[in-house]
Amino acid sequence: MASRSGLLFSGSEWDFRTLSRAYETIEAIATEELHLDVYPVQMEIISSEQMLDAYSSVGMPLMYRHWSFGKHYLYQELLYRKGGRGLAYELVINSNPCIVYLMEENTMALQALVTAHAALGHNHFFKNNYLFQQWTDASAILSYLDFAKGYIARCEERHGVDAVEEILDAAHALMEQGVFRYHRPPKLSSEKQREGVRERLEYEERSYNDLWRTLPPSKDGAKPRETDIMAERKKSLKLPEENLLYFLEKNSLILEPWQREVIRIVRVIAQYFYPQRQTQVMNEGCATFVHYTLMNLLFDRGLIGEGAMLEILRNHSNVIFQPGFDDPRFSGINPYALGLDMMQDIQRISTAPTAEDRDWFPDIAGNGDWRQTLLDAWANHRDESFIRQYLSPTLIRKWRFFVLADAANDPHYEVASIHNERGYESIRAALAHSYDIGASRPDIQVVDVDLLGDRYLRLQHKVKDGIVLEGGSRDATLRHIRKLWGYEVSMVAVDAQTGATVHERSTSQIGE
Known part of the structure; x- marks a missing residue:
């Protein structure tokens, strides 16, 4: 598998045969030594311009057109040309086959490094982590993006670019609130997806579906109470609803079928990226550990030279x-x-634990099987739970972590947790909490709407630790919701602990 010199490559130049030989060797060692399980790999060599283009379209090889992508491209290009920011050496797509973009400007040593990092490290994590298994369909995403790109292009031809961009602008503004966080969305194959879209649009074009029915009159002819009506209304609409895009797609009375499908496309893409936001430390840590381990194994086996290893x-x-x-x-x-x-x-900890490690990690300390321990961790955790379970006192001391208490009514900071038994627990919990996107993202839900009355849409924001939404972006987002809903929208902020109302804001207060 190596050249006559025994090295996989020599010098900085590369060709496709060298890339292929390096990948086959690295993959074989990864399977043998680290027991990795990966999707088939499709490598593509791209230029710096193509990498910038991939940046602008959220890293996807297929994407619909939108002005924001062009704006993002110009911004990234300006930083790159002026030396304010470098480009990634690679880009990897969570798909089956796993698509890996390699920069053509990379040296061969760097190509080997990023191949191990992306084509094996990230690839294994995408395929085996439970969040990606539950929330994404790697085998169908490329087909769905192809459908989405073509569908939005046809909408632009039929309804005009401005009309389509108006819907996309509003949907993009709500992407953060357009995901299911607590239950798994249904998965469809690409063929079923397209067939379902066609049937749904045809049905909606020719019929109107009642969204819910009122309570039947009681046997004695008395009118139902307002509280009963509200309870039945919420039950029929399955309120409260955390996914704002899903609610608007299904229940807005002003949207045309093509507009609902555009919102659905944005919602599906937002859901696809949801696991990646929860696993950045784990995903990048896994890929970095894999490339570092594999490159050292290549060097130890005489497959790469000292010069290449120094560059790596x-x-x-x-x-x-x-x-x-x-x-x-x-x-x-x-x-x-x-x-x-x-x-x-x-x-x-698995191979050479200290007495402290045995106290903190009795299940893994000294088990001798660090490979399986890591494979289990990569498969079954997200950042928050991974840090909460595996951050050790040794690392807390190495990183010099401590907790600062910052009370709003106190003029001074307080060092609340230091390097002692109780402090380690608090530091680990505080760091883990900072990676919990449920704690860092605003909790906004649809709580009520009277579809047969004034159609007033009511949202609720649960305020945690006194942190309210920034006024300008809140009002702009409410305007986007009103554009998709068509009627009055209000948002009430309530204290998550006490339930007391903090403030309320409606679209009638902010105007168009």
Whole structure:
């Protein structure tokens, strides 16, 4: 599998035969040594312009047209040309086959590194993590995106670009609130998806479906009470509803069938990316651990030379660089660095635990099988639960983590948790909580609407820790909801602990 010199490659130049030989060797070692299970891989070589284009369309190889993608492209291009930001060496798509974009400017050593990182590390995580298995369909996403691109293009031809962009603008504004968080959406194959779309649109074109029925009159002829009507209304509409795009798609009385389908397309794409937002530390940590381990195995077996290994280690160090909190480059915790440290710490605990490790991790300390321990962790956790279970006191000390208490009515910060038994628990819980998107994303739900009356749509925002929505973006989003709903919309903010009303805002107050 190697060249006559025994090396997979020499020098920085590469060709497709060298890439293929390197991938086959790396994949064989990954399967043998790390027991990885991956989708088939499709590699594509792209230029820097194509990489910028992929950035602008959320990294997907197929995407519909929208002005925001062009705006994002120009912004990224400006930063890149002026040296304000570099480009990713690779881009990987959660699909089956797994599509990996490699930059043509990469050297061969870098191509080997990113092949291990993306084509094996990310690929294994996409295929085996429970969130991706439950919430995404890797075998159908490319076919669905092809359908979505063609469908929106046909809508633009039939209804005009401005009309389509108006719906897309409103739907994009609600993407964060357009996902199911607590129950699994149905999966459809691409053929069933397209057939279902056709049948649904044809049906909606020729008929009107009552959205719900009123309560039947009682036997004594008395009118039902208002509370009973409201309860039945909420029951029939399955309220409260967390997915705003889904509710508008199904229940708006002003949307035409093609507009509902456009909203549905945006909602499906938002749901596709939902697991990735919950697993950044784990996903990048897994891929970084895989590439670092595989590159060292290649070097130990004499398959790559010292020069290539030095280049690989330099790029690896750049990836996991963690600036200090007082460094101008600091922008938070580097998920590559934290993820890799936690994976390597699990490896250490499994093979050479300390007495402290045995107290904290009795189930894995000294089990000797770090591979299976990591495979289980990659398969069964998201960032929040992974940190809550596996962050060790050793890493807390290494990263110098501590907890600051910042009460609104207190003029001073307080160091609430330090490096002691109780402090480790608090620090781990606080860091894990910061990765819980349920805690960091606004909890906004549809709580009531009278479809047969004034059609007034009522939303509720549960305020946590006194954090209310920023006024400008809140009002702009309410206007987008009103555009899709067609009638008055209000949002009441209530304290999540007490249920007391904090404030209420309606579209009649903010105008068009």
